[in-house]
Amino acid sequence: MRITIFGTGYVGLVTGTCLAEVGNDVICVDVDAAKVARLNDGEIPIFEPGLDELVRDNRAAGRLHFTTAAEPAIAHGQMVFIAVGTPPDEDGSADLSHVLTVARSIGQHITRYTVVVNKSTVPVGTADRVRAAISAELLIRGLDVPFDVVSNPEFLKEGDAVKDCLRPDRIILGADSARAIEAIKALYAPFNRNHERLVLMDVRSAELTKYAAxxxxxxxxxxxxxxxxxxxxxxxxxxxVRIGIGSDPRIGYSFIYPGAGYGGSCFPKDVQALERTARAHGYNARVLSAVEAVNVDQKDKLFVLIERHFGGDLAGKTIALWGLAFKPNTDDMREAPSRRLLEQLWAAGAKVRAYDPEARHEAARLYGEHAGLLLCEHPHDALEHADALVIVTEWKEFWSPDFERIKATLKSPVIFDGRNIYEPRTVEAAGIAYYGIGRGRSLLPAHAAARNV
Ligand SMILES: NC(=O)c1ccc[n+]([C@@H]2O[C@H](COP(=O)([O-])OP(=O)(O)OC[C@H]3O[C@@H](n4cnc5c(N)ncnc54)[C@H](O)[C@@H]3O)[C@@H](O)[C@H]2O)c1
Ligand SMILES: O=c1ccn([C@@H]2O[C@H](COP(=O)(O)OP(=O)(O)O[C@H]3O[C@H](CO)[C@@H](O)[C@H](O)[C@H]3O)[C@@H](O)[C@H]2O)c(=O)[nH]1
Structure with a gap:
């Protein structure tokens, strides 16, 4: 099939590449000319495991193209995907300006039946606005070109995006046109072979399903x-407690890790946007407000522990940070807990030496000029001249460190473990003070209190 995708961010680039991988002819459009130029030079603007190779292979096979030119790209696509950003507005609700710009562009250029597939995370009712924007442009052109708008929200996780896209748990489709449903079913058939993953519903329910998840x-x-x-x-x-409750299959072990607060480009903005949508419809979503408020406070947690340990005086201290990305396996620092911590440490007069396997370039882009930040090439470089070590992101390479070396390098050996990746007694046995998240001491003997026992 001939596919056009607007937006070459995490969602657009990964979706376009995976659709090309199964044989579709894909054109990805972006307004960011520098990004398109990099992609056309074979450079991947984001770190996402497995993506590099897939983009290279599909470009070489002539199935994947990048452009800034909307008109020929719209002429190319039997289906046009919208995968542009929906960042928070000043009041926290979703900013739909990029989505509606693409919709107008579609209305200005389509010449034959087109299925418009919205993948961006958008409030309930957005498909109606997209439809209206396309119709308004067609009216100006004096044309009556048939088209359908469907909602097909995306559930990929950064760091696992390629895997999630090639082997989705489910494919949510909100549609009210038999013709569009058949086209989408055919498109996703290669991702749907061993069992039916397509969950069909009306458009508004599909839009809400994304936020609800x-x-x-x-x-x-x-x-x-x-x-x-x-x-x-x-x-x-x-x-x-986590292990104790996770063993109940009704609760489960996944997504119950406490930590330094959730970050990333989705949870903070989507919880806020859903709460604002509810409020705009006259409903006070109390659970959502509490979820957001707890998270805002949790992002202060590491700083509070550090400040308390040093008696409220961080002036002149140097703090080593391991992890800057909002989670492992990505270079994305949007809403990352590290960002709040950096700001707080600097405001308190501390300096930071930081290491992250993939997010150093992003950190340099964000804070390169800041005198209080030294970005290190190796985790142990970050420890030099530092008073304390803080684990902010649980990259695998941090899980089994040389505690003896950490003790010997830190000025006053102490670890603040924002992801609970260490066993407190192991760290303390190495002569290092330990603080985790919610690690009040149990009275069990050491061997019984070890993780997973
Ligand atoms: N990042 C994720 O893990 C994820 C997962 C599921 C859903 N989503 C949702 O998908 C959407 C896209 O997210 P993302 O992380 O890929 O965003 P992103 O910010 O990484 O990328 C968006 C891209 O759209 C481009 N763009 C903006 N306006 C455009 C226009 N008029 N024409 C063409 N390109 C345009 C931008 O230049 C940018 O490259 C958002 O609604 C997001 O909430 C994101
Ligand atoms: O038990 C857990 C699990 C996650 N997190 C944090 O939660 C945030 C988000 O993690 P994750 O969901 O893995 O990353 P995202 O890439 O933001 O993916 C989420 O947001 C996407 C965008 O909407 C959705 O498509 C995905 O399904 C959804 O998992 C990160 O800061 C994690 O550190 C925790 O603190 N504890």
């Missing part, structure tokens, strides 16, 4: 962060 996951995380804070107050260990 993210809000549910964010709720699990804020709930666990709240439990962690209670555990700390009452002297219990949240890691034992």
């Amino acid at each position: 993210n809000a549910m996951l964010a709720t699990k995380i804020s709930f666990m962060n709240e439990m962690a804070n209670i555990a700390e107050h009452v002297g219990a260990d949240i890691e034992l």
